Amino acid sequence: MRSANKTPIAELLSDHSGKSSAPLRVAVVGAGAIGCYLGTMLAQSSDLELIFIGRERMALEAAAYGLTAQDLDGACYQIASPCVYTEYEALRTVQLVLVTVKALDLQSLLPRLTRYLSADALVVAMQNGLAIAPLYQQFLSQPVLRAIVPFNVVKISPGFYARTTGADMIWQQSDDPRIQAVLMQLSHQGIQSKQVDDIKAAEFGKLMLNLNNAINALSDLPLQQQLLQRPYRLVLAAAIKELLELCRRLNISSYSYTSIPNRFIPLLLQTPDWLFKRLAKKMLAISPDARSSMWDDIQAGKATEIDFLNGAVVTLAEQLKLDAPVNRLLRQLVKRKEQGEPIRLCLLHAKQLLQEARRGGRH
Numbered sequence: 129m130r131s132a133n134k135t136p137i138a139e140l141l142s143d144h145s146g147k148s149s150a151p152l153r154v155a156v157v158g159a160g161a162i163g164c165y166l167g168t169m170l171a172q173s174s175d176l177e178l179i180f181i182g183r184e185r186m187a188l189e190a191a192a193y194g195l196t197a198q199d200l201d202g203a204c205y206q207i208a209s210p211c212v213y214t215e216y217e218a219l220r221t222v223q224l225v226l227v228t229v230k231a232l233d234l235q236s237l238l239p240r241l242t243r244y245l246s247a248d249a250l251v252v253a254m255q256n257g258l259a260i261a262p263l264y265q266q267f268l269s270q271p272v273l274r275a276i277v278p279f280n281v282v283k284i285s286p287g288f289y290a291r292t293t294g295a296d297m298i299w300q301q302s303d304d305p306r307i308q309a310v311l312m313q314l315s316h317q318g319i320q321s322k323q324v325d326d327i328k329a330a331e332f333g334k335l336m337l338n339l340n341n342a343i344n345a346l347s348d349l350p351l352q353q354q355l356l357q358r359p360y361r362l363v364l365a366a367a368i369k370e371l372l373e374l375c376r377r378l379n380i381s382s383y384s385y386t387s388i389p390n391r392f393i394p395l396l397l398q399t400p401d402w403l404f405k406r407l408a409k410k411m412l413a414i415s416p417d418a419r420s421s422m423w424d425d426i427q428a429g430k431a432t433e434i435d436f437l438n439g440a441v442v443t444l445a446e447q448l449k450l451d452a453p454v455n456r457l458l459r460q461l462v463k464r465k466e467q468g469e470p471i472r473l474c475l476l477h478a479k480q481l482l483q484e485a486r487r488g489g490r491h
Contacts, residue, residue, distance in 0.1 A: 137175040137312055140305045151177040152309055155222040157237070158229030159186045159212065161281040161421070162254065165289045166226065168197035169317040171207050176313060179211040179218055187212040193287030199318050200291055219244040224252070224306045226275075230425075231255040231436040238267035245270055250306055252299075256338050257436030258331050258444070273307065274300045274327045276334045278385045280351075280418050292415035295385050297321040298330045324383070332375055333383035336390060338437045339367045341422040342458040345432070346465065346473035351418050355411065358401050359478040363454065365394035366482055370452040371441050377448055386411065426465055434462040453485035 141152050152175060156167040159182030171178040180190070195207045211218075219225065225245065229237055234255065245251070251272045253260050264272040278295040299311065301323045311321050324330055340351075343363055347354045354360050372391060375382050384390050387410060396407060405412070425432045438455040445452040458481075465471045473481070 135173075135175055137173055137309045140309045140312065141175060151175050152224060152306060153177045153179070153222050154224045154226065154310070155179050155181060155219055157181045157219075157225055157227045157241070158233070159183075159190075160228060160230075161283050161289050161424075162277050163226070163228035164195055164287075165197045165281045165291060166228070166277075166314070166319075167210075168195045168205055168207050168289070169319060170310060170313050171210070172205050172317060173313045175309065178207075179213060179222070181213050181216060181218065184214050187214050189286050193285075196288045198284070198288070198290040200294060201318070203318075205317065216240050216244045219249075220246065222246075222249055224250050224310070226252045226254060228254045230433050231257045231260065232431055232433060234260075234263055238264060242267055242269075250304060252307075255436070256334060256433055258335060258440050260331070261327075273302055273304075274331070276330050278334060278337065280414065280421075282415070282418055290415075292418040294410075294413065298327075298334075298383070299323045300327045301325045326381075326383070329381055330383040332371070332380055333385055333390060335437065335440065336368055336371055336382060336393070337385060338433075339371065339441070339455065339458075340364050341420040342434060342438050342462050343367075343473065343478075344420040345422040345426050346458070346461055346471060347478075348423070348472050349419075350416060351420060352412055352414055352416050355408075356401060356405065357475060358398075358404070359475045360473075361397040361404065363458075363473075363478050363481055365397040366454040366485065367438065367441070367452075367458065368394050368397070370445065370455055374441065374444050374448065374450070374452075377450070422462070426462075432462055432466060434459050434466075438462070454482070457481055457485055 154170060154176055156163040159180040167178050167180055170176050190210045190212045195210045196204050198204045249270050251268060251270050252275050253264055253272055254275050254277055261272050261274055276298040279291055280293040281289050281291050284290050299321050314321055343360055344351055344354050347360055382390050422432045438458045441452045441455040442459060461471055
C-alpha cells in the first residue's frame with residue numbers, strides 16, 4: 129500500500145522497512161548548459177538535493193541570477209539560490225554524480241573525483257564520443273553508467289538555459305533506485321528517457337548526429353539555416369557514410385534518434401532543398417538561433433570536442449586500416465580554427481572540401 133505522505137520518488141528511495149529516507153544527494157559536475165539545465169529540472173523535486181560543481185565564474189553568476197531552465201513549451205523552472213561549489217570536497221556526501229563536462233576534460237577531472245567520492249557513489253557519464261565508460265574505469269572504482277543527451281540546450285542570458293530541440297535521453301539499463309528516481313523526476317519535467325542494454329549502439333548513433341557539429345561551427349551559421357543549404361548537407365551525408373561503413377565493418381547497429389533508420393539519413397540529406405524542407409520537418413524543428421556546442425566553444429576560445437567526434441571516426445578508420453577523408457578534413461579545419469585562423473566554410477568551400485576528400489580517398 130502506498131503511504132499517503134510519500135511521493136513516488138520518496139518511495140523509491142526509502143529502505144525496505146518503509147522508513148522515510150533523506151533526500152537523494154545529487155551532484156552535477158560540470159555546470160555548463162546541459163548540467164545547469166538538467167540540475168535545475170531535477171531540483172524541482174524536494175526528494176532530490178542538488179549541488180553543482182563549477183568554476184568560480186559560474187558560481188558567482190548563479191549567486192547573482194540563480195538558475196532558470198526553460199523547456200520546449202516555454203515554461204520556466206528556477207532555483208533561486210543554487211548550491212554551487214568550486215571545490216570537490218562537497219562530493220564526499222554525494223550519492224549520485226552526473227558528470228556533464230566535455231570529454232576532453234575527463235583526463236584532468238577524473239583523478240580529482242577519486243579523492244572525494246564515496247565507495248558506493250554512483251557515477252553517470254554524459255559525454256559525447258565513443259568508449260567513454262572505459263576511460264572512467266581507468267580512474268574510478270565506483271560503478272559508472274552511461275547517459276546520452278541528444279537535445280540541444282543554449283544559454284540565453286546569465287543563469288538562463290533553454291532547451292531548443294526534442295528527442296528522448298538515453299540511459300544505460302539500470303534498476304538502481306537512484307537512477308529510477310532521476311528518471312521519474314525528469315519525466316515529470318517533460319524530459320523523457322529510454323533505458324537500453326546496448327549502450328554502444330546508442331553511442332554510435334549519437335556520434336552520427338554530432339558529426340554535424342564541426343560543419344556548423346565552420347559554417348558560422350545557425351543550425352537551421354545551415355541544414356537548409358544542400359552543400360552543407362552533402363558534406364554531412366559524406367561524413368555519416370564514413371561512420372556507417374565503419375559500423376558495417378564492426379557489425380554495429382547504431383541507435384536511431386530520428387524517425388527513420390540511420391542508413392537512410394544520407395539519402396535524406398542529399399535531397400534538393402525544397403524536398404528536404406518537406407521531409408525533414410522534425411529535424412528542422414529547432415530554435416532559429418540554435419547553434420552547435422562546438423561553435424560556442426570556438427567563440428569562447430576553448431578547445432573543442434573534435435577529437436572525440438569526427439576525430440573518433442578517423443581513429444577508428446585507421447584501426448581498421450581504412451580512411452575517413454571527409455571527417456579527417458573536418459577535424460583539420462576545426463583544429464586550425466581553434467588556433468585562431470579565420471576559417472569559414474562557405475557553400476563553395478563545402479563543395480571543394482568534398483572534392484578534396486574524394487581525391488584524398490583515392491590515394
